């Protein structure tokens with residue numbers, strides 16, 4: 001029996017949509033294998049031969065920088081007998097991708113260039129090459145798309161309901177990654193997205209954050225009197241940090257009184273504060289498990305200045321992140337109850353509703 005309609009509330013996801021392995025598997029196909037997914041920062045691939053191993057949908061993907069300094073992405077699988085090729089991201093591998101099983105090696109452009117114990121002419125090497133997938137970059141952020149029919153990345157971002165291209169003015173491409181945090185959240189990826197999309201929980205869960213951003217204590221994510229989706233920082237606050245007035249450099253296009261955030265469907269969060277940007281990706285592992293990876297970006301001069309306490313910024317954001325993960329895990333445990341049928345949203349959760357709408361469009365379920 002379906003959950004009742006309730007006046008003033010909109011239906012969100014059902015218990016099954018938070019918990020079912022079959023629905024989770026179909027999401028990987030209909031959402032994560034169809035659209036552009038954020039996978040990490042491009043400055044992790046700054047040299048020829050640098051690698052990034054990432055998960056998109058149910059696939060392991062290998063991204064490399066080739067000899068022409070272009071990005072190339074491949075399914076992370078050898079075309080000889082199917083061994084997974086690379087285990088880790090990193091630098092210093094040189095210009096060949098060598099399979100750990102029989103040591104066949106591929107160029108950075110995916111061509112088979114070496115097969116030990118075999119004469120060059122003994123089989124048709126041209127017919128064996130890595131299977132390429134689409135990779136592109138926006139503001140120093142790498143995206144992969146497994147579907148050749150999807151629109152180009154910039155078009156995808158332009159059409160996005162949360163308007164991420166409005167963040168272009170902050171010049172994220174020029175910022176430097178100072179630290180990457182990885183958390184394993186025992187929660188469905190949609191629970192995490194819904195949580196990010198509303199601030200009804202902020203006064204309860206994030207008291208420290210509300211002290212810095214007063215509008216959050218009212219349950220709203222943006223200040224109504226602003227036309228730019230921003231939130232005002234409290235008087236005397238100029239950094240989302242345990243320390244104020246450190247003399248940190250502002251990121252380009254930013255002032256010292258504002259905070260912006262955007263969710264980029266399906267798996268990316270961007271949080272812009274006066275002196276730093278946190279870019280997060282959700283990697284769905286199972287109906288009840290999501291890996292949360294956050295890169296903390298700063299202006300290059302700050303990243304190089306050891307006299308600054310950037311940990312005060314990173315640790316504050318990490319605290320908020322852990323508070324969010326803890327409540328999301330609590331939700332996930334609750335959704336498993338037979339007494340839970342369906343989540344609801346109030347009109348104050350309208351960004352979460354937009355997410356549900358986009359999800360319904362993709363999955364065509366009701």
Ligand code: FES
Pocket residue numbers: 078079080081082083099100101102103104
């Ligand atoms: S499976 Fe990769 S070289 Fe044999």
Ligand SMILES: [Fe+2]
Pocket residue numbers: 195196201202205206324
């Ligand atoms: Fe939160």
